[in-house]
Amino acid sequence: MLLDLETVVTQVRRQFKLFSVIVAAACVISIIVALLSRPVYRAEAVVAPVGDEGALSESTNQFGVLAGLLGSGGKNWNKAVAVLHSRHLIEELVTRENLLPVLFPKKNSWMPGTINNGRARGPTMGDAVLAFRNHILQIREDTKSGLATVRVEWFDPRVAAAWANELVALADEEQRGNAVTDAQSSLSALEREFEKVEGVELRGAIARLIEEQLKEKTVAGVRAEFQYRVIDRAVPADLDKRVQPTRTTMVLAGTLAGILLGVVVVVTRSERARKMLSRREATG
Numbered sequence: 001m002l003l004d005l006e007t008v009v010t011q012v013r014r015q016f017k018l019f020s021v022i023v024a025a026a027c028v029i030s031i032i033v034a035l036l037s038r039p040v041y042r043a044e045a046v047v048a049p050v051g052d053e054g055a056l057s058e059s060t061n062q063f064g065v066l067a068g069l070l071g072s073g074g075k076n077w078n079k080a081v082a083v084l085h086s087r088h089l090i091e092e093l094v095t096r097e098n099l100l101p102v103l104f105p106k107k108n109s110w111m112p113g114t115i116n117n118g119r120a121r122g123p124t125m126g127d128a129v130l131a132f133r134n135h136i137l138q139i140r141e142d143t144k145s146g147l148a149t150v151r152v153e154w155f156d157p158r159v160a161a162a163w164a165n166e167l168v169a170l171a172d173e174e175q176r177g178n179a180v181t182d183a184q185s186s187l188s189a190l191e192r193e194f195e196k197v198e199g200v201e202l203r204g205a206i207a208r209l210i211e212e213q214l215k216e217k218t219v220a221g222v223r224a225e226f227q228y229r230v231i232d233r234a235v236p237a238d239l240d241k242r243v244q245p246t247r248t249t250m251v252l253a254g255t256l257a258g259i260l261l262g263v264v265v266v267v268t269r270s271e272r273a274r275k276m277l278s279r280r281e282a283t284g
Helices: 005-014 016-036 055-060 065-074 077-084 087-097 125-136 157-196 200-222 247-283
Strands: 041-049 137-142 147-154 228-232
Touching: 005 016, 005 247, 016 247, 041 157, 077 137, 077 147, 077 157, 087 125, 087 157, 125 137, 125 147, 147 157, 157 200, 157 228
Parallel strands: none
Antiparallel strands: 041 147, 041 228, 137 147
16 A cells, blocks of 8 residues: 555544544653653773873883883783673672672563573573673773773662772782782792702893792782773762663654554554445445
């Protein structure tokens, strides 16, 4: 059925009361849905690699241990960014804060519905990681500035900010632990080699390596920010700064849908009436 604009306008005018009721109902429903939808707030923590301070870093590189204190944590930044949204880091946050019941209350838009042997299963850690990655956490890296943004969106602005900051802290704690473990393993291996060799030159080289590993281990233990320098901590958003839902957009979309539905109903009714009249004339 092909109808031109003039025909549609004519049919809408003839059944304007029905059309108006449909549009008004759609508008009211969209307003109610917009008002009842839970607001979602965004919190962001901005981090940079430790030791990436430009002129300050360059000026301190000549001072031995101080250069190590400022600069060694800035290595492998790509790996450090990947850690921020890694599965094991999210699992650690979920475990520490007991977030399964928080992420999956009785009524939740991403509540898993998998049934196993006829029985609905409860949410798992895998569900929590999937929900966090798909609905809550975003990691944005600016390759030009060398900054990474940890973005968390949640219904409570204070919780969103707390999770963003804690993820950074957990990642830094993990990187620190890995550095200490690696340094200790290297120290043990170097000390064993030092006891075996006899050449003065070789023993001196191993001693220097031992000194470097001791410095790395010390740096990891004493530096407050090991891998991630927090440029801007996440803070709770104001209650009127929701990112979802955009109520104006929801109402406009609902009204537009009502207009389209109203046109379809009006045109369908008119076409049905026309066909019935044609049948009566044919049988009459």
